[in-house]
Amino acid sequence: MPELPEVETTRTGIAAHIVGREVAGVVVRTPRLRLPISEELITELPGKIVNAVERRAKYLLLRTVAGTVILHLGMSGSLRLLTEPIPPGTHDHLDILFRDGPTLRFNDPRRFGLALWVRGNPFEHPSLCNLGPEPLEAEFDGDYLYHRSQGRIVAVKAFLMDQHIVVGVGNIYASESLFLAGIHPAHPAGTISRARYVRLAKAVREVLTAAIAQGGTTLRDFHGSDGHPGYFQFALHVYGRDGAPCSRCSRPIRSERLGQRNTFYCAHCQR
DNA sequence: ACGAAGCCCTGCAAGC
DNA sequence: TGCTTGCAGGGCTTCG
Numbered sequence: 001m002p003e004l005p006e007v008e009t010t011r012t013g014i015a016a017h018i019v020g021r022e023v024a025g026v027v028v029r030t031p032r033l034r035l036p037i038s039e040e041l042i043t044e045l046p047g048k049i050v051n052a053v054e055r056r057a058k059y060l061l062l063r064t065v066a067g068t069v070i071l072h073l074g075m076s077g078s079l080r081l082l083t084e085p086i087p088p089g090t091h092d093h094l095d096i097l098f099r100d101g102p103t104l105r106f107n108d109p110r111r112f113g114l115a116l117w118v119r120g121n122p123f124e125h126p127s128l129c130n131l132g133p134e135p136l137e138a139e140f141d142g143d144y145l146y147h148r149s150q151g152r153i154v155a156v157k158a159f160l161m162d163q164h165i166v167v168g169v170g171n172i173y174a175s176e177s178l179f180l181a182g183i184h185p186a187h188p189a190g191t192i193s194r195a196r197y198v199r200l201a202k203a204v205r206e207v208l209t210a211a212i213a214q215g216g217t218t219l220r221d222f223h224g225s226d227g228h229p230g231y232f233q234f235a236l237h238v239y240g241r242d243g244a245p246c247s248r249c250s251r252p253i254r255s256e257r258l259g260q261r262n263t264f265y266c267a268h269c270q271r
Numbered sequence: 272a273c274g275a276a277g278c279c280c281t282g283c284a285a286g287c
Numbered sequence: 288t289g290c291t292t293g294c295a296g297g298g299c300t301t302c303g
Contacts, residue, residue: 003296034279034298058297075297076281091281110280112297154274163298170296219296220283260276262294277301286292
C-alpha cells in the first residue's frame with residue numbers, strides 16, 4: 001500500500017484533472033470498507049465543485065464548499081482517472097463522476113481503505129485529529145523525535161511508524177530511513193541520542209522526497225492515477241532485499257519480524 | 272499512558 | 288493438481 005509518497009503521487013496525479021470541476025454523480029458498488037461509505041457521500045457530493053485536493057498523512061481530502069471527501073487507500077487501494085467509460089472490475093468500489101470531465105475510480109482489493117463525507121472541518125474528524133506532524137514540514141526534526149522518544153521502550157521502527165509521532169512513514173520507508181541513518185530497527189526509541197535522531201529525521205525527509213520524485217514505490221499493485229507504476233523500488237537499499245548484499249558494506253541484508261511487520265536491515269551498518 | 276497482539280479483507284506464492 | 292498456510296505497502300480495538 002501507499003505510504004506518503006504513493007499518496008502524494010496520487011494527489012498530484014488527480015488534482016489538475018478534477019480541481020474546479022463539478023461532481024456529476026457518485027456510484028457506490030461496495031459500501032463496506034474499513035468504515036462504511038456513508039449515504040451522505042451519495043446524496044451531498046453531487047453538484048459540488050472540488051476546490052482543492054489536499055493530503056494529510058496518508059489521507060486524501062477532496063475539498064468542496066459544503067464538505068470534504070476523505071479518502072484512504074489502506075493497504076491495497078488506488079485511484080485512477082478514467083477519460084472514457086470502462087466496465088468496473090471486481091474491486092472497483094467507488095466512482096466519482098465529473099461533469100464534462102473524467103471519472104475518479106477507487107479500487108481496493110483488501111478493503112482496508114476509506115471514503116467518507118465530512119461536513120465542517122475535516123481535521124477535526126477522529127481519524128485526523130490526533131495525527132503527528134507532517135515529516136516534510138518544519139515542525140518535524142531531530143529535536144522533536146528526541147523529545148517524543150523519551151521514556152519510550154518500543155522499538156524505534158515501530159515508534160517511527162506510529163502515526164501519532166509522525167505521519168506518512170510505513171513499513172517500506174521506516175526500514176529505508178533507519179538504514180540511511182545507521183540505526184538498528186529494534187533499538188529502544190528512548191535510548192537513542194539526540195544527534196542520532198537528527199540523522200534519522202534527515203533520512204526520513206530524504207527518503208520520502210526521493211520517493212515522491214520517483215512517483216512512489218511499486219511492489220505489486222500500486223500505480224499512479226494515470227496507471228503508470230512508481231520507480232522508487234529500484235532505489236531501495238534494504239526493503240525486500242533479504243539476503244542481497246548491503247549497498248554500503250556488501251554483507252547480506254537481513255529480515256526479521258518486528259512488531260508484526262517484516263523488517264529489513266544491515267546488522268553491520270545499523271547499530 | 273504505553274506496548275503487544277489480534278483483527279479487518281482478498282490475492283498470491285510457497286509448501287506439502 | 289489441489290489443498291493449506293502465511294504473508295502483503297495500514298490502522299483500529301482490546302487487553303495486560
